[in-house]
Amino acid sequence: MIMNNTTLTAPAVGNSLARDAWRRLRQNGAATVSLVLLAVISLVCFVGPWLTPWALDEVDWNAFLAPPSIESGHYAGTDSNGRDLLTRVFYGGQISLSVALVATLVSLVIGVLYGAIAGYFGGRVDNLMMRFVDIMYSLPFMFMVILLMVVFGRNILLIYAAIGAVEWLDMSRIVRGQVLALKRREFVEAAHALGVSSFKIVTRHLIPNAIGPVIIYVTLTVPKVILLESFLSFLGLGVQEPLTSWGVLISEGKDMMETAPWMLIVPSAFLAITLLCLNFLGDGLRDALDPKTR
Amino acid sequence: MLSYTLKRILQAIPTLWVVITLSFFLMHLAPGGPFDGERQLPPEIEANLMASYGLDKPVWEQYFTYMGNLLQGDLGPSFKYKDFSVTELVAQGFPVSLELGLWAISLALLIGIPLGVIAALKRNSSVDYMVMGTALAGVAIPNFVIAPMLALVFGVFLAWLPVGGWNDGHWKNLVLPVVALSIQQIAYIARMMRASMIEVLGSHFIRTARAKGLSESEVIFRHALRPAMLPVISYLGPAIAGIITGSVVIEQIFGIPGIGRYFVQAALNRDYTLVMGTVVFYGGLIVLFNLIVDLLYSALDPQIRYDNE
8 A cells, every 4th residue: 555655756866664654644644743842842951051041050149949030030930948940940841851861771772682683582681681671570660660760879970770671571562572583584594695684684684674663653752751750850860960850840840839839830841741632643643653553 | 272371370479588588688688667756766675675576586587477377367466556466457447449440540531532533533633642642741751740730720720639548538629639540551552542543453354344334433442443453452461560559659648547547657667567468468569460450451352371381
């Protein structure tokens, strides 16, 4: 169906999977709006701090717990230490977004390699590796991550690694399934016959061919990771002062919500909108990349 | 059925063992000990304390002692709550957590399933879009955002309900935490129920049921509902695990004296035994519920038989 469509519309050029998916994604209203919103939020978080008149930990001695106002320059109010909330929300966003990227990347690398190796070697190796994944699945993960954070101290690099190390399980299962199906194909046999090493076959031939479902799963992992990071920060186990993240800000806001509700509302809104957009985008990408939904 | 049950129980044991062992060594690897307070204890007293709790022995020896005691149901003494054993603390907090969790899961099923069915029956109508849009928001927005927001609106602005506290489980104190804990699960269940209901409604046996002249309500309630609920049943395992971990945050936000509240506090205080106790207890609970859900699933779906596995 899709092959026909693409060859009919552009017979000379031919449409790659990526271009086809991009076209279908743009037809999805919610996903497009989400993509634009996400771009705006990221831009604002990384550029915004230069535009606000205040620095991250600059104390305005005239404005403790000041409500949002245009004149004072505190567009989203200040916190109990007189620091500009909007600036802090932008910086928090930088942390939350970068954690999302790095931790997803970590989970991607571990999951893809693990799954590909298990699928490629099959048999006893596969059995053993997947049994290990089964056991990992049944661990109460949140508790394990909390323990990890307690043990190794609150360190932002560790947050990246710990979250990535937790989120790779689904990825490894997906990749394993793909590789199991792919490894019997002729091009793999041809590579074998040419004397290509197992490692090369896995990395050069099998993984690139399994990339479609992996992309879909990555877009679904990003919001999960942001959620996990803010959950940890909310519990006081995530990033530490002077750094901040949306989870930290929400936790601070929760304590002050009766006197300074903006401290809760502003970071919550940023986090909620980001997560919502990522979910819409993930759903949209899944529809766009999955030929079966057509 | 019996052999399957036994097999599952046997599989649960190594899982629990991994959980216990991993958390034991992680906890003991952590820098700092349970007696690092603001006030520096004289070295002799600290040594005495360590000796009386057996903390001066090598870690592996402590591990075997702990496992031995655990097999007898003894979770050890708490280091911070000096007059209590961990078993007592868990026994005190559990009824509260259980009540909260049961309400949350019931609410999730009672609201999630009908919402999903309605959305499926009115597919692609404005009702469907509204329900599914709200559900996606419910899935996306974490409970630690929803909970303080609810407290802010209903507790502070409107002042209809208390912002926190337990008050022996008075219904007014229950409403906000239960709602905050179940919203995410309601959303998941509604989405799942809609998808599976649509699939079931398109299948042949539903066409047959309609063809023989059954009323629409009979088709839905007698024929479609039960098979459509199967994915939801199998989701109950993760849902319960989600509610249990969620309760860690919710209990903290609303100041509810359950077990979840202890966990983070204890981990930060290096209260080894209390952390281990909560991990063991929660781990066991999650494994147990997964087992129950699987058995329930096989009872509901005649196509699944575990005996031949």
